[in-house]
Amino acid sequence: MRLLDIRNIHKTYDSGEEVLRNVNFGIDSKECLGLIGESGCGKSTLARCILGIEPIDQGAISYKGTALHNKSDRLLKPYRKNIQAVLQNPASGLNPKLKVKESLIDPFQQFGDQIEMKHFSYTSEGEFISQLLEMVELPKNLADRYPHELSGGQKQRVTIARAVSTEPSLIILDEPASSLDVLSQASVLALMAELRERLDMSYLFISHDLSAVQEMCQRIMVMKEGEIVDSFKKEQLFSESRHPYTKELISLFE
Numbered sequence: 001m002r003l004l005d006i007r008n009i010h011k012t013y014d015s016g017e018e019v020l021r022n023v024n025f026g027i028d029s030k031e032c033l034g035l036i037g038e039s040g041c042g043k044s045t046l047a048r049c050i051l052g053i054e055p056i057d058q059g060a061i062s063y064k065g066t067a068l069h070n071k072s073d074r075l076l077k078p079y080r081k082n083i084q085a086v087l088q089n090p091a092s093g094l095n096p097k098l099k100v101k102e103s104l105i106d107p108f109q110q111f112g113d114q115i116e117m118k119h120f121s122y123t124s125e126g127e128f129i130s131q132l133l134e135m136v137e138l139p140k141n142l143a144d145r146y147p148h149e150l151s152g153g154q155k156q157r158v159t160i161a162r163a164v165s166t167e168p169s170l171i172i173l174d175e176p177a178s179s180l181d182v183l184s185q186a187s188v189l190a191l192m193a194e195l196r197e198r199l200d201m202s203y204l205f206i207s208h209d210l211s212a213v214q215e216m217c218q219r220i221m222v223m224k225e226g227e228i229v230d231s232f233k234k235e236q237l238f239s240e241s242r243h244p245y246t247k248e249l250i251s252l253f254e
């Protein structure tokens, strides 16, 4: 059984624009699946549908065989700890009124009774926060700062620490590094790759950046105007059989 299964989903916004058309794919346990496509093709909409932030009009989204689409917040709650998100703008993932330590303990307080920790071992909240900060290579003394007292890269690392704090099986990464400078981008992506191995997680890695997707993922999907037009193992990226649109994207990176 696949960790996440997306079957024939369609999404039209109130404006009448059909943004997702017959999207089908699955993600396996411990897999990193890349999704590329130009701005406006529907990548973030797909992420929001998987996270239950946007309803879908047709189709099905299942996590380990259980349908998640269009469920109420109450029914989705047991699954939220398993599917986390790291989005493009690091500030949007953190409450500006909470200190780093409060942001880090918040998901754990919401889901604590449902989490059986496999990778963290601690005897106090303080120890748990220290382990999370260490995991994302941040100094422990950042725990008492507010988000506005952090750099963009540090904020994104706190967001990552928060996302992994519930030991999710899947993280949706929607352009997680694109607001950062080139050096910070590389180090955030390297950290994400290391954490995936260490914590046995799967990623749906959404990006404009073909080389980052190639670096991070085992399989790659290409989206054009709301449809998945190509899907392949990364070793087949330069194969002759690639969709003409994939070839066009590749040529932009050469």
Ligand SMILES: Nc1ncnc2c1ncn2[C@@H]1O[C@H](COP(=O)(O)OP(=O)(O)OP(=O)(O)O)[C@@H](O)[C@H]1O
Pocket (backbone or CB within 6 Å): 013, 014, 015, 017, 019, 037, 038, 039, 040, 041, 042, 043, 044, 045, 046
């Ligand atoms: N809440 C919304 N209401 C109406 N239309 C929306 C909404 N969110 C996105 N759209 C439209 O849906 C289309 C797809 O947007 P989406 O953000 O999913 O694309 P994207 O591929 O993630 O783009 P980018 O790479 O620039 O983030 C766009 O035409 C956008 O204007």
